[in-house]
Amino acid sequence: MFSSLSVWAGEVKVENAWVRGTVAAQKASGAFMRLTAPEDMRLLGASTSVAKVTEVHEMTMDKDIMKMHPIDGLDLPAGKPVALTPGGYHIMLMGLKAPLAEGQTVEIVLRLRDAHGQVSEQRVEAPVRPLGAAGMMHHN
DSSP states (O other): OOOSSEEEETTEEEEEEEEEOOOTTOOEEEEEEEEEBSSOEEEEEEEOTTEEEEEEEEEEEETTEEEEEEOSOEEEOBTOOEEEOTTSSEEEEEEESSOOOTTOEEEEEEEEEETTSOEEEEEEEEEEEOTTOOSOOOOO
16 A cells, blocks of 8 residues: 655655545545655546546636636646646545545546656545545645
């Protein structure tokens, strides 16, 4: 099993992966993490067995209104961490098949393309955090 704190998922370093917990009737959630690629790469998408649809999304401000929309991918510059966070880029899990509760772990498969055009899949184990979780938790 992979640790959620710091994992080399294939060629991409994945840190602080987590999924926001849900309540019974909620059909969507978000997955968050920090990705660092050793070379220029692109996150093309993701999938998981807990949701019918999984997309990479971006939150943007438009005239004081926060809007969320899917994007066709996310560049991962070589050696530069890219944060997937609430209120920014994130992985949207839609059409949840069951509620996500704290203590569960969600497997997410990232689809990546390297600088040579080769596509690969990287598996990430992301623990579910409570519904009110807003960001990365740090422990001293």
